[in-house]
Amino acid sequence: MNRVIEVDVEARVAWVEPGVLNLDLSRMVTHLGLHYAPDPSSQQACTIGGNVATNAGGPHCLAAGVTSSHILALDIVLADGSVARLGGLEPDVPGLDLRGCFVGSEGTMGIATRIAVRLQPNPPCVRTLLLDFMSIDAAAATVSAIIAAGIVPSALEMMDARITRAVEDYVRAGYPRDAEAVLLAELDGLPAGVEAAVAVVDRVGREHGARTVRVAADAAERALLWKGRKSAFGAIARIAPDYYLHDAVVPRTRLVEVLHQVYEIAAAHELIVVNVFHAGDGNLHPILVFDARDPGIWDRVHAAGDAIVRACVAAGGVLSGEHGIGLEKRDLMPLVFNVDDLDAQARLRDAFDPDGRANPQKVLPRGSRCGETMRVPEGAWV
Ligand SMILES: Cc1cc2nc3c(=O)[nH]c(=O)nc-3n(C[C@H](O)[C@H](O)[C@H](O)COP(=O)(O)OP(=O)(O)OC[C@H]3O[C@@H](n4cnc5c(N)ncnc54)[C@H](O)[C@@H]3O)c2cc1C
Known part of the structure; x- marks a missing residue:
C-alpha cells in the first residue's frame, strides 16, 4: 500500500496509502510547488502510516506543527473488520475529533488504509x-x-x-x-x-x-x-558500535539544567551520551553510546535511560515527543497520568477495539482500567 492516490493542487491535499515513504511524498509533489511538512530524520525510511500512528515530528515541525496538524482524514479498518472514515476535507468537520484520537494511537485503534494529508506551498x-x-x-x-x-x-x-x-x-x-x-x-x-x-x-x-x-x-x-x-x-558508529536513543520533551526554558542532568546521569553510569535534538521544541534525544559486548552494559544503559526520562518528567516534561510509548515506556505512563486519566484512555481505546486485538499490550500499562491492578512505578501519580 505505497501509492499516492490523488493530489488536489488547488486544495493542497493528497490522498495516500499508508506505506508511502515520507520523503517520497514531498519528492512527488515538489514539481507542483508543494511539500509535506513533517520531516522526521528517518524520513527516507519511515511511512506516512507510521507517522500517523506515532504522531511523528521532525526538524521542520517547530513552526509547521507535528503530524496531527497535517492529517485531514483517515480511512481505517477496525479490529472487527469494519471500516470507518475519521475526519474529512470539510473546513470544520462536525462531531467529535476522532481523527485526532487516532493520530498518535500507535496502532491500538485500528489500521489506517488511506490518509488525506495537507500539503504546504514551498517557501519562496x-x-x-x-x-x-x-x-x-x-x-x-x-x-x-x-x-x-x-x-x-x-x-x-x-x-x-x-x-x-x-x-x-x-x-x-x-x-x-x-x-x-x-x-x-x-x-x-x-x-x-x-x-x-x-x-x-x-x-x-x-x-x-x-x-x-x-x-x-x-x-x-x-x-x-x-x-x-x-x-x-x-555517524554514531564512529564513536561506538551500539546506541540506545531516548526521546523525551522538556520545557524549552529548562533545557540548560536538564542537559546538565543528562550528562551527569550518563557519567554516573559510566556511559557516553551524545545529544542531537529538536531544540526548539524542547524535544531531547539523549543517545547512550556503547559496545553491547561489554559485560553488564545493558543494565547500565537501562538504568541511565530510566533516570534520564524521570529527570525530564520532573522538569515538567513528558515521556515522548515523537517516537511514541510502545512497550518501552508503557510502564512509565503512571509518571504522567493518574489512574483516572489512564482509565479514560483505556475506555476510549475499548470503543475502537473492545477485544484489545490491535497492537495489544502497547501504550497503556496493565491495570489501566478501573478495578484492574497496576504495577505502580516509583514516583507515580496515585
Ligand atoms: C534514525 C532515526 C531517526 C528518527 N527521527 C525521528 C524524527 O525526527 N521524528 C520522529 O517523529 N520520529 C523519528 N524517528 C522514529 C520513527 O522513524 C518515527 O516514529 C516514524 O513515524 C515511524 O514510522 P515507521 O513507518 O517506521 O513505523 P513503524 O516503526 O513501522 O511503526 C510504528 C508504529 O505505528 C504502527 N503503524 C504503522 N503503520 C500503521 C497504520 N497504517 N495504521 C495504524 N498503525 C500503524 C505500528 O504498528 C507501530 O506501532 C526516528 C527513527 C530513527 C531510526
Whole structure:
C-alpha cells in the first residue's frame, strides 16, 4: 500500500496509502510547488502510516506543527473488520475529533488504509544558519532566547560536541570540529521577513556567546548542513558500535539544567551520551553510546535511560515527543497520568477495539482500567 492516490493542487491535499515513504511524498509533489511538512530524520525510511500512528515530528515541525496538524482524514479498518472514515476535507468537520484520537494511537485503534494529508506551498525564500558555541549552556540558552525574541524558526536543531565531530568526520558537512555545540536554524517565508528574522537570530546568537553565525550561501551549502544533521544517527558508529536513543520533551526554558542532568546521569553510569535534538521544541534525544559486548552494559544503559526520562518528567516534561510509548515506556505512563486519566484512555481505546486485538499490550500499562491492578512505578501519580 505505497501509492499516492490523488493530489488536489488547488486544495493542497493528497490522498495516500499508508506505506508511502515520507520523503517520497514531498519528492512527488515538489514539481507542483508543494511539500509535506513533517520531516522526521528517518524520513527516507519511515511511512506516512507510521507517522500517523506515532504522531511523528521532525526538524521542520517547530513552526509547521507535528503530524496531527497535517492529517485531514483517515480511512481505517477496525479490529472487527469494519471500516470507518475519521475526519474529512470539510473546513470544520462536525462531531467529535476522532481523527485526532487516532493520530498518535500507535496502532491500538485500528489500521489506517488511506490518509488525506495537507500539503504546504514551498517557501519562496529559505535561509539556513549555523551558529557555533564554546559552551553547551550558551547554545541551549540561545534556543529559548531566539523564540523569546519573537522568532519561530521553521527548524531549530542542536548538536553537542561529540556528535558534531562524529558527523563532520562522517559527511564533511562543514561543522566546526572544535565547537562545544552547534545550532542549525532555518528561516523561511517572504524574502523581506526572512532577512529581518536572520538579523534577529544573528544578534541573539552573538549576544548569547555564538562564536560564529554562518548563513549558508546557496542551496548546495544548505543541503550539506542538513545532510550533516540528518546523518547524525549513522555517524554514531564512529564513536561506538551500539546506541540506545531516548526521546523525551522538556520545557524549552529548562533545557540548560536538564542537559546538565543528562550528562551527569550518563557519567554516573559510566556511559557516553551524545545529544542531537529538536531544540526548539524542547524535544531531547539523549543517545547512550556503547559496545553491547561489554559485560553488564545493558543494565547500565537501562538504568541511565530510566533516570534520564524521570529527570525530564520532573522538569515538567513528558515521556515522548515523537517516537511514541510502545512497550518501552508503557510502564512509565503512571509518571504522567493518574489512574483516572489512564482509565479514560483505556475506555476510549475499548470503543475502537473492545477485544484489545490491535497492537495489544502497547501504550497503556496493565491495570489501566478501573478495578484492574497496576504495577505502580516509583514516583507515580496515585
Ligand atoms: C534514525 C532515526 C531517526 C528518527 N527521527 C525521528 C524524527 O525526527 N521524528 C520522529 O517523529 N520520529 C523519528 N524517528 C522514529 C520513527 O522513524 C518515527 O516514529 C516514524 O513515524 C515511524 O514510522 P515507521 O513507518 O517506521 O513505523 P513503524 O516503526 O513501522 O511503526 C510504528 C508504529 O505505528 C504502527 N503503524 C504503522 N503503520 C500503521 C497504520 N497504517 N495504521 C495504524 N498503525 C500503524 C505500528 O504498528 C507501530 O506501532 C526516528 C527513527 C530513527 C531510526
